[in-house]
Amino acid sequence: MTEEEPEPIRRRPGGRAARVRQAVLAAAAELLAEEGVDRLSIAGVAARAGVNETTVYRRWGTREKLVLDAMLTGSNEGIPVPDTGAVRTDLAAFARALAQYLATPTGRSVARAAVLSSDDPDLAEAWQTFWQSRLDQAGAIVDRAVARGELPTDTDTALALELLCAPLQTRALLGHRPIEPDLPERLTDMVLDGLRGKSQALHSFGRS
């Protein structure tokens, strides 16, 4: 983030520093999954990592930055992007996987952490790239569908995925309603066909 030193200070990326960094980030990821974002304290992370509290404060500064770094660095697998040959099944599988991930303590914490740190411009931008990279992968689903002629050529890939994912995210974030098992499928249908339910009328499009 702040990797612009006009005066080239001799950094020490190997050895103890890297070891400490790994230990702290691993501890943060573990506590994130076990306790949740709000219960994650810097003191707790430092204790589990076997590191002094001061070190964490000096290297990361705030809880939000630490969590962000742990997410960016840690296993960045993301949601698996299926390729079944049809948009509907692809989107449904992806939505299902996303819903499953958001039901995970880690997934819930990641989403909440992003909200928590959305007031800091730097952090917000970092999270933006985080989501972007995840959505770009899923964008392949829509792009393939366009290439196959299942969707119009002027389809807005990002917006389409946003339409599919946003309801799942809000349910996970606001917690105002559980994510029913059939919700991913229903969302997929509504996104693809619209409220007017033209799946029958447009049958000829992408059917085998």
Place this chain on the structure above:
Amino acid sequence: MTEEEPEPIRRRPGGRAARVRQAVLAAAAELLAEEGVDRLSIAGVAARAGVNETTVYRRWGTREKLVLDAMLTGSNEGIPVPDTGAVRTDLAAFARALAQYLATPTGRSVARAAVLSSDDPDLAEAWQTFWQSRLDQAGAIVDRAVARGELPTDTDTALALELLCAPLQTRALLGHRPIEPDLPERLTDMVLDGLRGKSQALHSFGRS
């Protein structure tokens, strides 16, 4: 919330207690709009309300409960629900109003406050009714459309609105992308017609 006293203690709803309550809630609402949720402290609210800090702690306990009470009690106008005679224009106007509200410091704070307090079951349930009441009003748009024959009779009113509002909410919450002026209209189109873009084929429906 915890208004279940088997032993009827003599409460005093009139006079000073009510005055204090009003002052505190008003101060909370003001600071919520001016500073945002995270910068809102109980000390600040008490100071502005001309009330001792202890009083606020005793009556509300936590910052989250205070904010919730301020939102439930305060001017509960919500988003205006238009009635233009056509779904498309109704939904577009509503989405526009929602986007405008979410761009407000207050609107943003309300959304974030709901996320912040989604781990407490009681608070989460209270927020649920809050959102529900707001969505129920907007549900009239969809219901009217179904009555007019613009939408299928098996349309899921709540889910339809969720599909329209969720993208706006996630943008406001995650802050990962600004809400462009034409986003409400685009969302409306996509929700009504689906990704396959049949707005042309169904031109006769709701265009002026």
Place this chain on the structure above:
DNA sequence: CGCCTAACGCAAGCATCCTTGCGTTAATGT
């Protein structure tokens, strides 16, 4: 009017978060 007590104000105190100064450890270049 005058008693009773819910609700408030005040102040002390604890807990947690976060910062800072200083001495120590260990990675890096010669």
Place this chain on the structure above:
DNA sequence: ACATTAACGCAAGGATGCTTGCGTTAGGCG
């Protein structure tokens, strides 16, 4: 191997959030 110094540990201390005990104020009611 040796000097240099980035990075860490330790301890003290300030800041803020939150609780608690006690005395005071002011509604509600006989």
